[in-house]
Amino acid sequence: MSTAKVRLYVEHDLAGGASFEATPDQMHYLAGVMRLAPGDGVMLFNGRDGEWRAEITEATRKSCRFAVRHRERGQTDEAGPWLLFAPVKRNGTDLIVEKATELGVGRLQPVTTEYTNTARIKPERLRAIAIEAAEQCGRLTLPEIGGLKPLAAAISELPAGRTLYHMDETGGGRAISEVMAPGAIGALLTGPEGGFSPSELDLLGNLPNSKSISLGSRILRAETAALAALACWQALAGDWR
Amino acid sequence: MSTAKVRLYVEHDLAGGASFEATPDQMHYLAGVMRLAPGDGVMLFNGRDGEWRAEITEATRKSCRFAVRHRERGQTDEAGPWLLFAPVKRNGTDLIVEKATELGVGRLQPVTTEYTNTARIKPERLRAIAIEAAEQCGRLTLPEIGGLKPLAAAISELPAGRTLYHMDETGGGRAISEVMAPGAIGALLTGPEGGFSPSELDLLGNLPNSKSISLGSRILRAETAALAALACWQALAGDWR
Numbered sequence: 001m002s003t004a005k006v007r008l009y010v011e012h013d014l015a016g017g018a019s020f021e022a023t024p025d026q027m028h029y030l031a032g033v034m035r036l037a038p039g040d041g042v043m044l045f046n047g048r049d050g051e052w053r054a055e056i057t058e059a060t061r062k063s064c065r066f067a068v069r070h071r072e073r074g075q076t077d078e079a080g081p082w083l084l085f086a087p088v089k090r091n092g093t094d095l096i097v098e099k100a101t102e103l104g105v106g107r108l109q110p111v112t113t114e115y116t117n118t119a120r121i122k123p124e125r126l127r128a129i130a131i132e133a134a135e136q137c138g139r140l141t142l143p144e145i146g147g148l149k150p151l152a153a154a155i156s157e158l159p160a161g162r163t164l165y166h167m168d169e170t171g172g173g174r175a176i177s178e179v180m181a182p183g184a185i186g187a188l189l190t191g192p193e194g195g196f197s198p199s200e201l202d203l204l205g206n207l208p209n210s211k212s213i214s215l216g217s218r219i220l221r222a223e224t225a226a227l228a229a230l231a232c233w234q235a236l237a238g239d240w241r
Numbered sequence: 242m243s244t245a246k247v248r249l250y251v252e253h254d255l256a257g258g259a260s261f262e263a264t265p266d267q268m269h270y271l272a273g274v275m276r277l278a279p280g281d282g283v284m285l286f287n288g289r290d291g292e293w294r295a296e297i298t299e300a301t302r303k304s305c306r307f308a309v310r311h312r313e314r315g316q317t318d319e320a321g322p323w324l325l326f327a328p329v330k331r332n333g334t335d336l337i338v339e340k341a342t343e344l345g346v347g348r349l350q351p352v353t354t355e356y357t358n359t360a361r362i363k364p365e366r367l368r369a370i371a372i373e374a375a376e377q378c379g380r381l382t383l384p385e386i387g388g389l390k391p392l393a394a395a396i397s398e399l400p401a402g403r404t405l406y407h408m409d410e411t412g413g414g415r416a417i418s419e420v421m422a423p424g425a426i427g428a429l430l431t432g433p434e435g436g437f438s439p440s441e442l443d444l445l446g447n448l449p450n451s452k453s454i455s456l457g458s459r460i461l462r463a464e465t466a467a468l469a470a471l472a473c474w475q476a477l478a479g480d481w482r
Contacts, residue, residue, distance in 0.1 A: 095336075102465050104457070137459040176476045216345070216481040218378040224343050227465075228472035235417045235473045240457040 004041040004053060006034055009131045009142065014049040014068055019057070022064040031059045044068065047141045050075040078141045080106035081185060081233050082162070084154050085226050086192035087118040092223040097126045099223075101133035101143055103230040104239060109146040111154045111189075114197040121148050151200060155207065162187050164210045165233075167225045169195035173212035176229070180213075180236040188233060190226040245282040245294060247275055250372045250383065255290040255309055260298070263305040272300045285309065288382045291316040319382045321347035322426060322474050323403070325395050326467050327433035328359040333464040338367045340464075342374035342384055344471040345480060350387040352395045352430075355438040362389050392441060396448065403428050405451045406474075408466045410436035414455035417470070421454075421477040429474060431467040 006029075012020045022030060030036045037059050044066065045051045051073040054066040083100050087093045087110045100108060108130070110121050126145050134142050146154070158164060165179065166189040173179075180186070189204075196204065204210050215225055234240040247270075253261045263271060271277045278300050285307065286292045292314040295307040324346045328334045334351075341349060349371070351362050367386050375383050387395070399405060406420065407430040414420075421427070430445075437445065445451050456466055475481040 099465050099468075102459060102461050103469065104459060137461065139459060175482050177482055214481070216475060216479075218343060218345060218380060220343050220378065224340050224468075227340075227468060228344065228475075231469035231472045232476045234457060234469075235477070238457075240455070241416045241418055 004043045006030065006036065007043040007045070007051075007135045007138070009135055010044050010046050010066075012046065014044055014046055014052045014071075016068060016070065018068040020066060022066065027061075027064040030056065030064055031061060042066065043072065045140050048075060051140060073140065075140055078104065078106070078139060079185060080104040080143070081230065081238065082107040082109060082158075082187035083226060083230060084109045084111050084151075084164075084187060084189040086111055086113045086116045086151075086190065086222065087121050087148070088192060088222045089118065092221065093118070093121060093126070094129055095223045096226050097129045097145075098133045099227045100230055101130045101139070102137045103227065104139070104234055105143045105230060106185075107144040107146065109154050110148045111151045112148060113151050113191055113200060115194040116192045118192075123147060152203065155203075158187055158209075162209065164189055164204070164207060165213050165229070166196070166204050166210060167191065167215055167229055168201065168204075168212045169219065169225075170201065171214055171217070172201075173214035176213050176215065176232045177236065179211050180233055182237050182241065186233060186237065188226070188229045190222055190229060193222055245284045247271065247277065248284040248286070248292075248376045248379070250376055251285050251287050251307075253287065255285055255287055255293045255312075257293075257309060257311065259309040261307060263307065268302075268305040271297065271305055272302060283307065284313065286381050289316060292381060314381065316381055319345065319347070319380060320426060321345040321384070322471065322479065323348040323350060323399075323428035324467060324471060325350045325352050325392075325405075325428060325430040327352055327354045327357045327392075327431065327463065328362050328389070329433060329463045330359065333462065334359070334362060334367070335370055336464045337467050338370045338386075339374045340468045341471055342371045342380070343378045344468065345380070345475055346384045346471060347426075348385040348387065350395050351389045352392045353389060354392050354432055354441060356435040357433045359433075364388060393444065396444075399428055399450075403450065405430055405445070405448060406454050406470065407437070407445050407451060408432065408456055408470055409442065409445075409453045410460065410466075411442065412455055412458070413442075414453035417454050417456065417473045418477060420452050421474055423478050423482065427474060427478065429467070429470045431463055431470060434463055 058065040294311045299306040
């Protein structure tokens, strides 16, 4: 079995001796794009059982099977910060999902706000982007992806004790390096183009566990603010320390 | 003169009473896309004279003129960190230029490394992306954009005293929060997909002013590493403090 260049997320349980069929998309990728053949190795993970080396035992245009061989990494806790974000035009939302997955986000929660322009998201599309990013970056889990919901509802569902850091474009917030520190796990919140409305800023200001952050004087696009905040979280409070 | 929604970079000197023609691209944007008309206001900056309110005095498909009226902001020093980066496939390089401009980069220096796949960049395209990002985010300057050059040459041209922070995927670097601190201005270096070669890591390790940084155990795409490093720089050592 050769060195595995391909790493795939699967739904199946993973254990030595297990054998199962690839999905049609995986089949196309493995046989059509990567030209893998019986005997080639792949790495598999499912978010529960760690990372396993598997062998391709069949690879045709109609069928592709894995035989699970050996566990290479045990499952570890990958609890990352949550990101609550107002969806932006399609490319921006795609970018947030891909990069936030690489940056170790634990849960992606799209929220509608007063100034949100985008009324719909496609959960299956976001999930596919997150899966590809998780496969590429070596995560053992996928981020959870919530359905679109109003900001107030998303806030009310935050677990007790989780600090909500919201990016405030009006300049009222504190420097991120003063506010983020190791300790309780956080949730980050970024608004749409145009920021939060005055009543939303009031709501956020009155929450007991909320901290307002300023990301400097330049006006960042919504997706830039989300990714910058996540990177700073990992550097200051997360697993880059 | 109505409130200005449009902000444009121009080459002309800006001073009260100045009057000049928009470029063909600006003409198309102002008259065709934004439907501005004589009497409408725009904001102009050129990287030297601060930000000025101007009035559109003519707006047809064939000619569009500005009359410069009033200075709204004086020119300020926007010296940001340099970013030396190995170009990645086209979308990745575009993303680096756009987001780095928003994140306050001072100079963008594309470099070729042993594992760089992309042998060409289009400087005019990168400049156009940087201009649009600078217009949008409120900067008073454009980042400088260097021509593609070998890594060793780019390093030899760093101003004396500028610390070079390189993102090391091999896990040998220190945590970014331990290394970046207010003080001398820095240069960040990110490699291509596949990272730096062993001989490049040797070269970097032997430089007197070089610090190796690890961005955690997930494998970040090249553009993600560049933007994460810049965001952390602004938070820890730059103008987000």
